[in-house]
Amino acid sequence: MKIFFSVGEPSGDLHGANLVRALRSRKSDIQCVGFGGPRMAAAGCELHQDLTQLAIMWIGRALLHLPKFFGYLRQADEYFERERPDAVVLIDYPGFNWHVARKAHDRGIPVFYYGTPQLWGWAPWRIKKMRRNVDHALCKLPFEEQWFRERGVNATYIGHPYFDELRERKLDTPFVDALRSTEKSPLVTILPGSRTQEVKSNLADLLKAAKLVRQQVPGTRFAIASFKESQAAMAKARVAESGLDCDVHVGKTPELIDAASATMAVSGSVSLELLYHTKPSVILYRVSRFAYAVQKRFRLVRYITLVNLLTATDLFPRKPAIYDPASPEDAHVLMPEYLTSEDRTEDLAGHVVEWLTDDQSRQSLVDRMSELKDRVAHGGASERAADYIVRELEHLGREAA
Known part of the structure; x- marks a missing residue:
């Protein structure tokens, strides 16, 4: 089983690392690859690019990096065509990840958004992109599941992954x-x-x-x-x-x-x-x-x-x-x-x-x-997300067989 990740924020790198470990603990043959950061690499994800180096804000600064983003998107799409991963997991970073979701969806690859963008706070019109290109929205905040479901998105509340890190952290x-x-x-x-x-x-x-x-x-x-x-x-x-x-x-x-x-x-x-x-x-x-x-x-x-x-x-x-x-x-x-x-x-x-x-x-x-x-502040979001992803992919595998 091969899962492609796209993660661009330092906090997403942290959550991605915990999810990678949780997935690999459930199925030792899971291969995690894609875009992430140093924490994900340390957890066993094969990085194609370190996107956390481009964690930026505001449209003016983003425009300066457009050629890099287009290059990374092309690289992801070529990988989807060549390797056909079993799933794509997106974490935060919506400006770039919307495009990754569309490329994966167009090739029939299931898309999981782990830690959905806060569309309810600033961009509700983008719900169309979520509904069209994301198969499974895994929500961090209690009120998000209902908000997304009311708008036609397959959403599930799994808790905030940050609390997993806090509960395990050694000072x-x-x-x-x-x-x-x-x-x-x-x-x-x-x-x-x-x-x-x-x-x-x-x-x-x-x-x-x-x-x-x-x-x-x-x-x-x-x-x-x-x-x-x-x-x-x-x-x-x-x-x-x-x-x-x-x-x-x-x-x-x-x-x-x-x-x-x-x-x-x-x-x-x-x-x-x-x-x-x-x-x-x-x-x-x-x-x-x-x-x-x-x-x-x-x-x-x-x-x-x-x-x-x-x-x-x-x-x-x-x-x-x-x-x-x-x-x-x-x-x-x-x-x-x-x-x-x-x-x-x-x-x-x-x-x-x-x-x-x-x-x-x-x-x-x-x-x-x-x-x-x-x-x-309960832990277990990474575990619940890993269970959900593995369960859904195994279900798809049985249907395909």
Whole structure:
């Protein structure tokens, strides 16, 4: 049995690696090939290209890489024709994966989308592509199965694969202990994102907010969790410019979250990790004025943070707005979030200062996060997805026989 993967995000590489291992544990003869990243390669997937090197944002930057994407798409289609894999598994990365799905579908190869794109939040008109070219939509969030099924897509909720990784992860305990025991002053971890463009757009504001926190809570320590060395070098340069005393670490994100009293983070799947560790966190996503206008036109949900979506009672309001800390409508929000083209550093700092100085407020938030964690942070998504894929392919095999 041969399965072709197409994965382009660092987080997708993580989920893909877990799925590859789960599949191979069920059928030792399964061959996993295709596009992915280093984690998938380490799990036993034969990579044709490392797409995670092209994890980009916004149409302007994507256009610069169009020749590469067309080349990879042609390579995938030639492989489909030549090797006829038993299935194609897509993970996130919809801009490219829509085309991979179409090529596979046109050749009669079953397509599984593991971790469906969040069409309900920004592009419901693309449901036609999902309905036409995806045979099995495996959903990460509880409300997605019904949303997709109501629109004619064969969808199944299997849980969020990120929690699989979190439940299995082993922390560098000595490093965490050192962070906690060096001083009794609180540690605030800064999480500027896994994409270089996110770091460029958000880190300056996060450092500015950190300086405001330090002014109001003297002695507060800060540490930046960088995804890779090149981003760490960028972070160190920004830290030097800011004049803030702040450590920068690579490959220590779980430990820096675990040791923190609070965090300031860029929006992304890291919010699920923050929930898992029940860390009070404020979320930033700084974009250009043009990008802000574009998202305002197309966004269909009030929140950009997955954790906040999981607590919302009205997922799809008639007139979506953005989070407002003063609004009773947002009283349920666990992670204050700021999607903005303006300076909101005072707001960021205000939340962190409250958590560092008001024990009752902080504990109330932690208790609410714990309740949600107990409801949604269950592992097993990779196992359920592997069972589903193997079961469906074996069923197809019996029908063909």
